[in-house]
Amino acid sequence: MKGGEVMTRDIEITWIYDAPVESVWNAWKDVNTLRQFWGPSGCKFIEFSVDFRVGGKYLYCTQFPDGRRVWVTGIYKKIVPNRELVFTDAFSDENGNIVPATSVGLDPAVPLEREAVVMLEPFQDGTKMKFLFRGVQRAMPEEHSDIAYTELCKSFARLSAIIERKS
Protein backbone atom coordinates (compact mmCIF):
# COMPACT_ATOMS: atom_id res chain seq x y z
CA MET A 1 0.00 0.00 0.00
CA LYS A 2 2.22 2.73 -1.24
CA GLY A 3 0.79 5.75 -2.91
CA GLY A 4 -0.07 9.41 -2.63
CA GLU A 5 -3.83 9.53 -2.12
CA VAL A 6 -5.25 10.05 1.36
CA MET A 7 -7.00 6.84 2.29
CA THR A 8 -10.20 7.45 4.15
CA ARG A 9 -12.34 5.58 6.57
CA ASP A 10 -15.63 6.24 8.33
CA ILE A 11 -16.10 4.82 11.78
CA GLU A 12 -18.92 2.45 12.62
CA ILE A 13 -19.11 0.85 16.04
CA THR A 14 -21.84 -1.35 17.48
CA TRP A 15 -21.86 -1.62 21.25
CA ILE A 16 -24.21 -3.66 23.42
CA TYR A 17 -25.11 -2.28 26.84
CA ASP A 18 -26.57 -4.32 29.62
CA ALA A 19 -28.79 -1.38 30.52
CA PRO A 20 -32.15 -0.03 29.33
CA VAL A 21 -32.31 2.32 26.33
CA GLU A 22 -33.27 5.21 28.62
CA SER A 23 -30.02 4.89 30.58
CA VAL A 24 -27.91 5.04 27.43
CA TRP A 25 -29.93 7.95 26.09
CA ASN A 26 -29.65 9.91 29.33
CA ALA A 27 -25.90 9.41 29.33
CA TRP A 28 -25.68 11.30 26.03
CA LYS A 29 -27.79 14.22 27.21
CA ASP A 30 -26.58 14.54 30.79
CA VAL A 31 -23.41 16.59 31.04
CA ASN A 32 -22.37 14.91 34.31
CA THR A 33 -22.39 11.49 32.66
CA LEU A 34 -20.78 12.83 29.47
CA ARG A 35 -17.91 14.17 31.57
CA GLN A 36 -17.30 10.66 32.88
CA PHE A 37 -17.20 8.70 29.64
CA TRP A 38 -16.72 10.99 26.62
CA GLY A 39 -13.43 12.27 25.21
CA PRO A 40 -9.91 10.92 24.94
CA SER A 41 -8.68 8.65 27.73
CA GLY A 42 -6.35 10.10 30.33
CA CYS A 43 -7.79 13.57 29.84
CA LYS A 44 -10.00 15.61 32.13
CA PHE A 45 -12.68 18.12 31.28
CA ILE A 46 -11.98 21.68 32.37
CA GLU A 47 -15.30 22.96 31.08
CA PHE A 48 -18.37 21.37 29.61
CA SER A 49 -21.57 23.12 28.58
CA VAL A 50 -24.46 21.44 26.82
CA ASP A 51 -27.57 22.98 25.28
CA PHE A 52 -29.41 19.77 24.52
CA ARG A 53 -31.95 20.73 21.85
CA VAL A 54 -31.98 20.67 18.05
CA GLY A 55 -29.74 23.56 16.94
CA GLY A 56 -28.30 23.78 20.46
CA LYS A 57 -24.56 23.95 20.96
CA TYR A 58 -22.14 22.13 23.21
CA LEU A 59 -18.65 23.29 24.08
CA TYR A 60 -16.04 21.56 26.16
CA CYS A 61 -12.40 21.91 27.04
CA THR A 62 -10.35 18.82 27.69
CA GLN A 63 -6.89 18.82 29.22
CA PHE A 64 -4.28 16.25 28.23
CA PRO A 65 -1.76 14.79 30.72
CA ASP A 66 0.93 17.14 29.33
CA GLY A 67 -1.26 20.17 30.11
CA ARG A 68 -2.30 20.76 26.51
CA ARG A 69 -5.89 22.01 26.31
CA VAL A 70 -8.20 21.29 23.41
CA TRP A 71 -11.59 22.90 22.90
CA VAL A 72 -14.31 21.03 21.05
CA THR A 73 -17.72 22.26 19.96
CA GLY A 74 -20.68 21.03 17.99
CA ILE A 75 -24.36 21.40 17.26
CA TYR A 76 -27.15 18.94 17.93
CA LYS A 77 -28.69 18.24 14.52
CA LYS A 78 -31.27 15.62 15.37
CA ILE A 79 -32.77 14.48 18.64
CA VAL A 80 -35.26 11.60 18.72
CA PRO A 81 -35.46 10.58 22.40
CA ASN A 82 -34.28 7.02 23.09
CA ARG A 83 -33.76 6.44 19.36
CA GLU A 84 -31.38 8.72 17.52
CA LEU A 85 -28.95 11.55 18.18
CA VAL A 86 -26.94 13.42 15.55
CA PHE A 87 -24.35 16.02 16.43
CA THR A 88 -21.35 17.69 14.85
CA ASP A 89 -17.84 17.69 16.31
CA ALA A 90 -15.19 20.32 15.60
CA PHE A 91 -12.13 21.82 17.24
CA SER A 92 -12.66 25.36 18.40
CA ASP A 93 -11.30 28.24 20.43
CA GLU A 94 -12.60 28.91 23.94
CA ASN A 95 -15.47 30.95 22.49
CA GLY A 96 -16.68 28.07 20.35
CA ASN A 97 -15.37 29.44 17.04
CA ILE A 98 -14.40 26.51 14.84
CA VAL A 99 -10.69 26.13 14.08
CA PRO A 100 -8.96 23.69 11.71
CA ALA A 101 -7.47 20.45 13.06
CA THR A 102 -3.99 21.80 12.33
CA SER A 103 -4.38 24.43 15.06
CA VAL A 104 -4.48 21.63 17.64
CA GLY A 105 -1.52 19.95 15.93
CA LEU A 106 -3.47 17.35 14.00
CA ASP A 107 -3.28 16.18 10.40
CA PRO A 108 -4.43 18.86 7.88
CA ALA A 109 -6.35 16.06 6.12
CA VAL A 110 -8.74 15.86 9.11
CA PRO A 111 -11.98 17.57 8.02
CA LEU A 112 -13.04 20.82 9.71
CA GLU A 113 -16.16 19.18 11.11
CA ARG A 114 -17.10 15.62 11.85
CA GLU A 115 -20.59 14.22 12.39
CA ALA A 116 -21.60 11.63 14.94
CA VAL A 117 -24.77 9.55 14.75
CA VAL A 118 -25.93 7.56 17.76
CA MET A 119 -28.72 5.04 17.13
CA LEU A 120 -30.29 3.10 19.97
CA GLU A 121 -32.61 0.13 20.00
CA PRO A 122 -33.67 -2.40 22.61
CA PHE A 123 -31.66 -5.57 22.29
CA GLN A 124 -32.46 -8.65 24.37
CA ASP A 125 -32.47 -7.28 27.93
CA GLY A 126 -30.32 -4.32 27.09
CA THR A 127 -29.54 -1.82 24.36
CA LYS A 128 -27.80 -1.97 21.04
CA MET A 129 -26.00 1.26 20.23
CA LYS A 130 -24.82 1.90 16.71
CA PHE A 131 -22.35 4.76 16.47
CA LEU A 132 -21.25 6.36 13.20
CA PHE A 133 -18.53 8.97 12.90
CA ARG A 134 -17.64 10.60 9.60
CA GLY A 135 -16.17 13.72 8.08
CA VAL A 136 -18.56 16.49 6.99
CA GLN A 137 -16.55 18.45 4.39
CA ARG A 138 -14.56 15.40 3.36
CA ALA A 139 -13.92 11.87 4.58
CA MET A 140 -11.54 11.28 7.48
CA PRO A 141 -8.00 10.11 6.76
CA GLU A 142 -7.68 6.49 7.86
CA GLU A 143 -4.82 7.03 10.32
CA HIS A 144 -6.91 9.56 12.22
CA SER A 145 -9.90 7.20 12.10
CA ASP A 146 -7.80 4.32 13.43
CA ILE A 147 -6.80 6.35 16.47
CA ALA A 148 -10.29 7.79 16.98
CA TYR A 149 -11.79 4.29 16.71
CA THR A 150 -9.74 3.02 19.64
CA GLU A 151 -10.50 6.10 21.74
CA LEU A 152 -14.24 5.77 21.00
CA CYS A 153 -14.20 2.10 22.05
CA LYS A 154 -12.54 3.11 25.32
CA SER A 155 -15.24 5.76 25.84
CA PHE A 156 -18.03 3.27 25.26
CA ALA A 157 -16.38 0.81 27.63
CA ARG A 158 -16.28 3.55 30.30
CA LEU A 159 -20.00 4.13 29.74
CA SER A 160 -20.61 0.41 30.21
CA ALA A 161 -18.95 0.61 33.61
CA ILE A 162 -21.11 3.58 34.58
CA ILE A 163 -24.59 2.45 33.51
CA GLU A 164 -24.61 -1.32 33.51
CA ARG A 165 -26.38 -3.16 36.24
CA LYS A 166 -24.15 -4.23 39.05
CA SER A 167 -24.69 -7.93 39.56
Place this chain on the structure above:
Amino acid sequence: MSKHKSSSESATGELLQALAEPTRQKIVEVLLKDGELTAAQICEHFRVSNPAISQHLRVLRESGAVVVEKRAQYRVYSVNPDAIVELENWTHALRKMWERRFEALGRVLDKKRVESEEKGG
Protein backbone atom coordinates in the same frame (compact mmCIF):
# COMPACT_ATOMS: atom_id res chain seq x y z
CA MET B 1 2.27 13.91 -2.01
CA SER B 2 2.67 13.15 -5.71
CA LYS B 3 0.81 10.13 -6.98
CA HIS B 4 3.42 9.33 -9.59
CA LYS B 5 7.05 8.63 -9.10
CA SER B 6 9.08 9.14 -12.22
CA SER B 7 12.26 7.46 -11.01
CA SER B 8 13.69 5.49 -8.15
CA GLU B 9 15.63 8.62 -7.16
CA SER B 10 12.49 10.57 -6.34
CA ALA B 11 11.20 7.59 -4.34
CA THR B 12 14.45 7.63 -2.33
CA GLY B 13 14.10 11.38 -1.92
CA GLU B 14 10.60 10.97 -0.57
CA LEU B 15 11.81 8.29 1.82
CA LEU B 16 14.66 10.44 3.10
CA GLN B 17 12.34 13.41 3.46
CA ALA B 18 9.87 11.29 5.43
CA LEU B 19 12.64 10.01 7.71
CA ALA B 20 14.22 13.44 8.21
CA GLU B 21 11.61 14.31 10.85
CA PRO B 22 12.53 13.15 14.40
CA THR B 23 9.06 11.90 15.36
CA ARG B 24 8.84 9.87 12.18
CA GLN B 25 12.31 8.42 12.81
CA LYS B 26 11.10 7.40 16.27
CA ILE B 27 7.94 5.81 14.81
CA VAL B 28 10.06 3.73 12.42
CA GLU B 29 12.35 2.71 15.31
CA VAL B 30 9.36 1.73 17.45
CA LEU B 31 7.96 -0.33 14.56
CA LEU B 32 11.31 -2.01 13.96
CA LYS B 33 11.45 -2.94 17.63
CA ASP B 34 7.85 -4.11 18.03
CA GLY B 35 7.25 -5.43 14.52
CA GLU B 36 3.60 -4.61 14.00
CA LEU B 37 1.46 -2.00 15.74
CA THR B 38 -1.90 -0.29 15.25
CA ALA B 39 -2.05 3.49 14.96
CA ALA B 40 -3.42 3.69 18.51
CA GLN B 41 -0.57 1.56 19.87
CA ILE B 42 1.95 3.80 18.14
CA CYS B 43 0.19 6.78 19.74
CA GLU B 44 0.72 5.25 23.18
CA HIS B 45 4.47 5.66 22.67
CA PHE B 46 3.98 9.40 22.11
CA ARG B 47 0.99 9.87 24.36
CA VAL B 48 2.17 12.94 26.20
CA SER B 49 4.18 14.83 23.67
CA ASN B 50 2.76 14.53 20.20
CA PRO B 51 -0.80 14.90 18.89
CA ALA B 52 0.14 14.68 15.20
CA ILE B 53 0.90 10.96 15.02
CA SER B 54 -1.79 10.25 12.42
CA GLN B 55 -0.25 12.86 10.14
CA HIS B 56 3.24 11.41 10.56
CA LEU B 57 1.88 7.92 9.88
CA ARG B 58 0.26 9.14 6.71
CA VAL B 59 3.52 10.72 5.49
CA LEU B 60 5.40 7.51 6.31
CA ARG B 61 2.85 5.42 4.45
CA GLU B 62 2.81 7.73 1.44
CA SER B 63 6.58 7.69 1.21
CA GLY B 64 6.56 3.90 1.34
CA ALA B 65 8.55 3.76 4.59
CA VAL B 66 5.76 1.81 6.31
CA VAL B 67 3.07 -0.52 5.03
CA VAL B 68 -0.42 -1.10 6.39
CA GLU B 69 -2.23 -4.38 6.56
CA LYS B 70 -5.87 -4.79 7.42
CA ARG B 71 -6.73 -7.25 10.23
CA ALA B 72 -10.42 -7.43 11.11
CA GLN B 73 -11.36 -4.01 12.55
CA TYR B 74 -7.76 -2.89 12.83
CA ARG B 75 -5.00 -1.80 10.53
CA VAL B 76 -1.49 -2.74 11.55
CA TYR B 77 1.61 -0.84 10.55
CA SER B 78 5.05 -2.27 9.94
CA VAL B 79 8.28 -1.07 8.36
CA ASN B 80 8.36 -1.72 4.63
CA PRO B 81 11.36 -4.00 3.95
CA ASP B 82 11.52 -2.64 0.39
CA ALA B 83 12.17 0.82 1.82
CA ILE B 84 15.13 -0.44 3.79
CA VAL B 85 16.52 -2.14 0.68
CA GLU B 86 15.98 1.09 -1.25
CA LEU B 87 17.94 3.09 1.34
CA GLU B 88 20.64 0.44 1.44
CA ASN B 89 21.00 0.57 -2.34
CA TRP B 90 21.22 4.33 -2.18
CA THR B 91 23.91 4.42 0.51
CA HIS B 92 25.73 1.62 -1.30
CA ALA B 93 25.78 3.72 -4.50
CA LEU B 94 27.07 6.69 -2.46
CA ARG B 95 29.82 4.57 -0.95
CA LYS B 96 30.86 3.26 -4.38
CA MET B 97 31.02 6.84 -5.63
CA TRP B 98 33.19 7.89 -2.67
CA GLU B 99 35.42 4.88 -3.10
CA ARG B 100 36.00 5.79 -6.74
CA ARG B 101 36.82 9.35 -5.70
CA PHE B 102 39.21 8.21 -3.02
CA GLU B 103 40.87 5.88 -5.51
CA ALA B 104 41.27 8.81 -7.93
CA LEU B 105 42.60 11.00 -5.09
CA GLY B 106 44.98 8.21 -4.11
CA ARG B 107 46.30 8.02 -7.68
CA VAL B 108 46.83 11.80 -7.76
CA LEU B 109 48.68 11.73 -4.42
CA ASP B 110 50.81 8.80 -5.50
CA LYS B 111 51.74 10.66 -8.67
CA LYS B 112 52.61 13.82 -6.68
CA ARG B 113 54.76 11.81 -4.31
CA VAL B 114 56.65 10.15 -7.15
CA GLU B 115 57.13 13.56 -8.81
CA SER B 116 58.44 15.21 -5.64
CA GLU B 117 60.72 12.25 -4.93
CA GLU B 118 62.11 12.51 -8.44
CA LYS B 119 62.61 16.29 -8.01
CA GLY B 120 64.13 15.97 -4.57
CA GLY B 121 66.40 13.33 -6.08
